[in-house]
Amino acid sequence: xxxxxxxxxxxxxxxxxxxxxxxxxxxxxxxxxxxxxxxxxxxxxxxxxxxxxxxxxxxxxxxxxxxxxxxxxxxxxxxxxxxxxxxxxxxxxxxxxxxxxxxxxxxxxxxxxxxxxxxxxxxxxxxxxxxxxxxxxxxxx
Amino acid sequence: xxxxxxxxxxxxxxxxxxxxxxxxxxxxxxxxxxxxxxxxxxxxxxxxxxxxxxxxxxxxxxxxxxxxxxxxxxxxxxxxxxxxxxxxxxxxxxxxxxxxxxxxxxxxxxxxxxxxxxxxxxxxxxxxxxxxxxxxxxxxxxxxxxxxxxxxxxxxxxxxxxxxxxxxxxxxxxxxxxxxxxxxxxxxxxxxxxxxxxxxxxxxxxxxxxxxxxxxxxxxxxxxxxxxxxxxxxxxxxxxxxxxxxxxxxxxxxxxxxxxxxxxxxxxxxxxxxxxxxxxxxxxxxxxxxxxxxxxxxxxxxxxxxxxxxxxxxxxxxxxxxxxxxxxxxxxxxxxxxxxxxxxxxxxxxxxxxxxxxxxxxxxxxxxxxxxxxxxxxxxxxxx
Numbered sequence: 001x002x003x004x005x006x007x008x009x010x011x012x013x014x015x016x017x018x019x020x021x022x023x024x025x026x027x028x029x030x031x032x033x034x035x036x037x038x039x040x041x042x043x044x045x046x047x048x049x050x051x052x053x054x055x056x057x058x059x060x061x062x063x064x065x066x067x068x069x070x071x072x073x074x075x076x077x078x079x080x081x082x083x084x085x086x087x088x089x090x091x092x093x094x095x096x097x098x099x100x101x102x103x104x105x106x107x108x109x110x111x112x113x114x115x116x117x118x119x120x121x122x123x124x125x126x127x128x129x130x131x132x133x134x135x136x137x138x139x140x141x
Numbered sequence: 142x143x144x145x146x147x148x149x150x151x152x153x154x155x156x157x158x159x160x161x162x163x164x165x166x167x168x169x170x171x172x173x174x175x176x177x178x179x180x181x182x183x184x185x186x187x188x189x190x191x192x193x194x195x196x197x198x199x200x201x202x203x204x205x206x207x208x209x210x211x212x213x214x215x216x217x218x219x220x221x222x223x224x225x226x227x228x229x230x231x232x233x234x235x236x237x238x239x240x241x242x243x244x245x246x247x248x249x250x251x252x253x254x255x256x257x258x259x260x261x262x263x264x265x266x267x268x269x270x271x272x273x274x275x276x277x278x279x280x281x282x283x284x285x286x287x288x289x290x291x292x293x294x295x296x297x298x299x300x301x302x303x304x305x306x307x308x309x310x311x312x313x314x315x316x317x318x319x320x321x322x323x324x325x326x327x328x329x330x331x332x333x334x335x336x337x338x339x340x341x342x343x344x345x346x347x348x349x350x351x352x353x354x355x356x357x358x359x360x361x362x363x364x365x366x367x368x369x370x371x372x373x374x375x376x377x378x379x380x381x382x383x384x385x386x387x388x389x390x391x392x393x394x395x396x397x398x399x400x401x402x403x404x405x406x407x408x409x410x411x412x413x414x415x416x417x418x419x420x421x422x423x424x425x426x427x428x429x430x431x432x433x434x435x436x437x438x439x440x441x442x443x444x445x446x447x448x449x450x451x452x453x454x455x456x457x458x459x460x461x462x463x464x465x466x467x468x469x470x471x472x473x474x475x476x477x478x479x480x481x482x483x484x485x486x487x488x489x490x491x492x493x494x495x496x497x498x499x500x501x502x503x504x505x506x507x508x509x510x511x512x513x514x515x516x517x518x519x520x521x522x523x524x525x
Binding site: 007035042064084 | 274276287291298340389397
């Protein structure tokens with residue numbers, strides 16, 4: 001699997017994920033969340049930021065079901081789903097991820113027919129190749 | 142200076158291309174030189190007169206190599222526009238600005254690619270950009286088709302666009318390619334059944350929603366309008382040019398703005414029409430960047446041919462075909478002529494306004510050409 005190539009701005013996201021926490025960079029001055037992380041606030045230009053913990057609940061904004069040709073590790077699990085989840089706490093923040101049957105389950109562990117835009121999901125974390133990534137479970141909605 | 146300072150001040154006077162194929166034996170550099178020399182020959186201009194070059198990123202042949210190979214003179218202007226296929230039309234805009242402001246006299250823009258026989262960019266796992274790749278690639282959003290497919294599904298959900306609408310786009314391009322002996326899909330018709338039963342690439346996008354993988358090169362020559370009158374071929378004037386990088390845009394994975402379905406086309410279009418003497422209703426033929434079919438309805442909306450959310454419905458009733466409301470991609474486009482990062486759309490626009498396209502729109506005098514929607518983009522309006 002591809003592990004994230006982490007930059008200085010994104011590092012806190014992955015450090016919190018390793019502790020099982022989903023956090024979003026938030027302006028220390030005007031309180032607006034922003035994603036992807038960046039050095040300063042696009043709304044007020046402040047360089048102060050905090051990382052606010054969010055509920056980990058959201059809804060599927062869109063999804064694709066990739067089929068080969070793909071990189072080998074992904075081809076082995078294809079067709080799988082890749083989703084964008086709009087966070088309930090911060091609708092402007094949409095996180096890419098995968099809906100799985102259990103945190104450590106393969107990427108194709110949920111029938112794509114069960115996915116729909118607007119479906120509620122909640123975050124879980126899985127350690128993959130030494131790095132903790134957020135994943136998503138379908139909730140009853 | 143007003144926004145219209147470039148208006149009709151420069152013209153494309155030469156175009157050139159190599160054959161298009163899945164595999165060509167020559168190097169990208171050689172193909173680039175062949176296309177450029179063909180374009181200069183078409184214009185009747187000696188290579189030693191070239192003093193400006195413009196290209197766009199993911200081009201492996203740089204202007205130093207091209208200039209020394211073709212025997213260019215002293216070069217006083219060169220530029221390379223970022224973001225891959227979004228830069229195609231910007232090369233024309235940059236050269237038009239350079240020539241109109243006296244920084245150069247003969248400009249060459251080109252694109253050379255061996256995408257058909259070379260490696261696919263998305264398989265390069267080491268070169269993933271830290272931002273935003275860390276937020277998408279680990280989750281299996283690997284290829285451009287996956288990235289655009291995400292926006293396409295949301296677009297279909299929000300506005301009721303259907304796979305039939307996407308098929309209409311693929312079909313219009315294929316039908317025009319069937320008329321173009323240079324097109325890879327010449328003599329290879331497409332049917333609705335073929336489309337609907339083809340294999341998935343990234344649901345909701347199937348095989349025929351994706352552009353070709355092609356080897357080939359193309360080039361254009363730009364000079365002042367005054368000089369153009371003495372050239373060998375009928376001048377095609379650069380009426381307006383614009384680039385577009387919208388606020389809070391993120392490139393291919395434009396998932397984090399308030400409105401991800403209102404992309405760079407809208408930004409480029411606002412500036413483009415502000416400069417122009419005519420509007421969308423006066424465009425005779427359009428060449429719309431079609432790396433993926435859903436980019437076409439999104440662009441139709443962005444450039445003002447229809448309202449927001451109406452791009453799918455616009456494709457109905459043969460609107461995009463010859464004789465339709467807006468014939469598009471009359472050489473076959475990236476979907477069916479060749480995928481050369483959109484440069485064939487520019488040369489096809491020139492052919493239409495010269496009156497020698499293989500799918501000629503009778504009396505065409507205005508043409509919109511667009512670059513990649515989904516990345517920071519560009520567009521030009523051409524006129525006779």
